[in-house]
Amino acid sequence: MPHLKITLAYDGTNYAGWQVQPAAHGPTIQGVVAAALNRLTGERICPVAAGRTDAGVHARGQVISFSTSSRIPVDRWPLALNSLLPEDIAALGAEVVSPEFHARYSARWKWYRYTIYNHSLPDVFSRRYSWQVRHPLDFAAMARGASYFTGRHDFRSFCAAGSPVRNYEREVLKANLSREGNFIFFDVVANGFLYHMVRIMAGTLVEIGRGRLLPEDVPVILAARSREKAGPTAPPQGLCLERVEY
Amino acid sequence: MPHLKITLAYDGTNYAGWQVQPAAHGPTIQGVVAAALNRLTGERICPVAAGRTDAGVHARGQVISFSTSSRIPVDRWPLALNSLLPEDIAALGAEVVSPEFHARYSARWKWYRYTIYNHSLPDVFSRRYSWQVRHPLDFAAMARGASYFTGRHDFRSFCAAGSPVRNYEREVLKANLSREGNFIFFDVVANGFLYHMVRIMAGTLVEIGRGRLLPEDVPVILAARSREKAGPTAPPQGLCLERVEY
The missing domain is CATH 3.30.70.580 (Pseudouridine synthase I, catalytic domain, N-terminal subdomain)
Known part of the structure; x- marks a missing residue:
């Protein structure tokens, strides 16, 4: 078959x-x-x-x-x-x-992109595909914060509470911030993702961009292994599964 | 007031x-x-x-x-x-x-863009904002066809039949085709537009792109002053009013 x-x-x-x-x-x-x-x-x-x-x-x-x-x-x-x-x-x-191929278990890495629209006025054409953040964001601080996500870490702080998982360790190959006009793109490539992981990372980066957290808080939040230490969960419509590699 | x-x-x-x-x-x-x-x-x-x-x-x-x-x-x-x-x-x-300003009557020109997505596979993110044409299109022929729209012409052939208008003459300042990846953009700037004018122009250009009309048919269609001579009316979702100048 x-x-x-x-x-x-x-x-x-x-x-x-x-x-x-x-x-x-x-x-x-x-x-x-x-x-x-x-x-x-x-x-x-x-x-x-x-x-x-x-x-x-x-x-x-x-x-x-x-x-x-x-x-x-x-x-x-x-x-x-x-x-x-x-x-x-x-x-x-x-x-x-081949019959052994499994879309989830055979994946070597997945790439997710989270899109932020950073402007005080709404963008009607991207509203379904981005998170509008009205406050000015410090892009450089966010990019520095994002860089701490790369590598092998325990991502328990970036996992929705009550998630039925035993192993919170994941390897992030890339965690990169870029921008184009009023859009900020957060690209994360990892060998696996915890529940809400990218959205909590994005929510935390926005807290950094607003000056309510420091880039250097990211390693502290990672070490705490507690969902409460990270920022809020960013809304779903900004998230997109871009690519899966086998 | x-x-x-x-x-x-x-x-x-x-x-x-x-x-x-x-x-x-x-x-x-x-x-x-x-x-x-x-x-x-x-x-x-x-x-x-x-x-x-x-x-x-x-x-x-x-x-x-x-x-x-x-x-x-x-x-x-x-x-x-x-x-x-x-x-x-x-x-x-x-x-x-000033109190004399009227959004419609004071306008010097308006810019409309019609967006075509030219690929056999659908694009779920642009489907609300473009017309998907599955057949390969001859871009160069379409661009040549579009060039005939510029200038002052009687656009009766590019006006929905039964439109209650007396004067079909409009001045097209710009009628330009460009592309980006699988998207083709048709930009039209004019001092006024007839009912369905840009959509009939776009539908006609797609006929040219598919080889069912020649670029040189455009002046013939214009001269005919008959809606039946032009191509079909392109669907509404590809059209966007980009800018109005006063």
Whole structure:
């Protein structure tokens, strides 16, 4: 039975995240994609994703995997799936992979981008894809703060309280701040992410940018291993899963 | 009584255009802005706009004008209005103007941009702000076709049939095509626009890009003074009112 890897992009605004939830929470990406796979193949397929994105979080390069006995040629999959998907979810590519491939467990690293729109006036076109921070932000201080995230650390302070995890250690390969006009981009590449990790990092960087924390507080917060020491959780719409590498 | 000029940006996706319509068509930008002005000032204000954008059309630099006896300082207007506007409409600036100023009649020229996304796969993030054309487009041919729009012409062929207009002559100061990655931008600056004018121009350029019309057909279509000779009307979501100059 062929095993497939498919790359997806989605605008998460209208979804209760990736993972199938009790119906009351609204539709999920996984549910909508599974329904499209079902219509396309006649099989009950439950796709696995590289990153279980939260409600309102987007993806430009989510990766899913599943097995199917469908004989659709692999290069036809994206267009075939897109004809069945709503316009806020798109299949961008497909390839046949070995049966051991698992979208989540086989991932070597994932790249998330958090986008801040830093202006006192709203931007109507980016509001669904960024966090508007009205206060002036000290970019240089934020960039210095971000640099402390790189390396292997215990990220317990940057994990939502009550998360059912045993090992809080993750390796951050890159934690970089850049800007373009009124936008500030926070790019994080890591071998794994804890629940809300990027959003708490972004919330903490904004506290630094507003002068309510110092860049040098980041290593202190990391060492504290306590969610209460870090900044607030930045809102979901600024977050996007950009790419997964295997 | 002070006369105000306010610059607005809006995401037109969820509106039945600028102009107040019978309720069945859904909310309009004018209606929502008038309600916010009413709440802010306690007055019944009916704002006039530079361009009466259609349903689904956006604006980055729409201009409105109205008179008010409110004593709110002019620099406070944008933030005060934004606190009352939904997040898909934003006031970007305000100034006091002379009582003769009229957002539409005083305009010297307006700049509209039409955005085409030219790729076989959908782009979920730009779908609300562009027209996806799946077929490969000949950019050079389209650019040559666009160049024929500049100058003073009778644009009857590029006006929705049945439009209650007497004079179809308009002066196009600029009609320029550019591209960035998979996006093609068609920028038109003119002293006035007929109903659906930019969208019919864009639809015609796509016919040229697909090889179903020649660039040299544009002057022939202009001379015909008949809507049937031009290409189809491009969909509204690709259109944006960028700027108005007085």
